[in-house]
Amino acid sequence: MQRYFIDEVLQINETYTDLNIDTHHIFNVMRMSVGDKFEIVDKEKYVFIALIENKAPFTLKIIEQLKTSQSNVEVTVFTPFLKGDKLDFMLQKCTELGASRFIFYNGQRSIVKLDDKKKEKRKTRYEKIVKEASEQSKRIEIPPIIFENNLKQIDFKLYDAVYIAYENLSGNVSKKFIDQLHIDNQKIAIIFGPEGGLTEDEVNSHKEFTTVQLGSRILRAETAPLYMLSIIDSFYN
Structure with missing residues (x-):
């Protein structure tokens, strides 16, 4: 699943519109459409799964938070x-x-x-x-x-x-x-x-x-x- 970064704090079950995210890559490179999902990392380094609800304006819903691990080094x-x-x-x-x-x-x-x-x-x-x-x-x-x-x-x-x-x-x-x-x-x-x-x-x-x-x-x-x-x-x- 494709992953993106965003410089904002996200919350589970919240809906967001027109976030500063690479929509060109989402729709034109990855060929995603409404109903597709991708991973998103917020500014607090939490990882979520987002569901695309609308293309214009770009709207997504945070539907799940993923567990993560990171090297101590x-x-x-x-x-x-x-x-x-x-x-x-x-x-x-x-x-x-x-x-x-x-x-x-x-x-x-x-x-x-x-x-x-x-x-x-x-x-x-x-x-x-x-x-x-x-x-x-x-x-x-x-x-x-x-x-x-x-x-x-x-x-x-x-x-x-x-x-x-x-x-x-x-x-x-x-x-x-x-x-x-x-x-x-x-x-x-x-x-x-x-x-x-x-x-x-x-x-x-x-x-x-x-x-x-x-x-x-x-x-x-x-x-x-x-x-x-x-x-x-x-x-x-």
């Missing part, structure tokens, strides 16, 4: 801007895999540099991508998109654990990502570099960072987050 993905549409794919799949929020930063080796106007355009597009991915994957909240300047200016004390993917680890000590996870860590940050990688200055910029390896291969900037989120999901769930 919050994972924030820190990523620089990437070339082309790589981020579109990464945002979509990371949302499906459970990312709690996305924070973009300017890496020292970032190829893509955006001014404020371009950032706003990107943010609008990215928010649309994560919203649609959240609906498709039956989430109860949409991950926010946040822009920061650089890693040095971010307060990582807010997290129980901060893992930074770095391919230039030296020594014989195992730093595999899965070996560093701990069940008590509920607020996790994972950090990735741009196409040119992270600098030593960035890697050493915070004492909270735990550098980790992502297997024996070098992963693309847009692939590494998916690898880490998959491991986190498997470990905690």
Whole structure:
């Protein structure tokens, strides 16, 4: 059953008219009609089943509340801007895999540099991508998109654990990502570099960072987050 989000509080057995919801998608993409049902998540993160009672004006009735469950682990993905549409794919799949929020930063080796106007355009597009991915994957909240300047200016004390993917680890000590996870860590940050990688200055910029390896291969900037989120999901769930 298709799911939609709405920025209002809903009540069971109540009827609503002209809510701010994607009626174009409901009628023209999903081809729904009067009498059809869909899932709707309100601003309090409650999930309901709605019945379409009228097309114009758009009217629906809340007929059932669904039980929901949510992971206790919050994972924030820190990523620089990437070339082309790589981020579109990464945002979509990371949302499906459970990312709690996305924070973009300017890496020292970032190829893509955006001014404020371009950032706003990107943010609008990215928010649309994560919203649609959240609906498709039956989430109860949409991950926010946040822009920061650089890693040095971010307060990582807010997290129980901060893992930074770095391919230039030296020594014989195992730093595999899965070996560093701990069940008590509920607020996790994972950090990735741009196409040119992270600098030593960035890697050493915070004492909270735990550098980790992502297997024996070098992963693309847009692939590494998916690898880490998959491991986190498997470990905690």
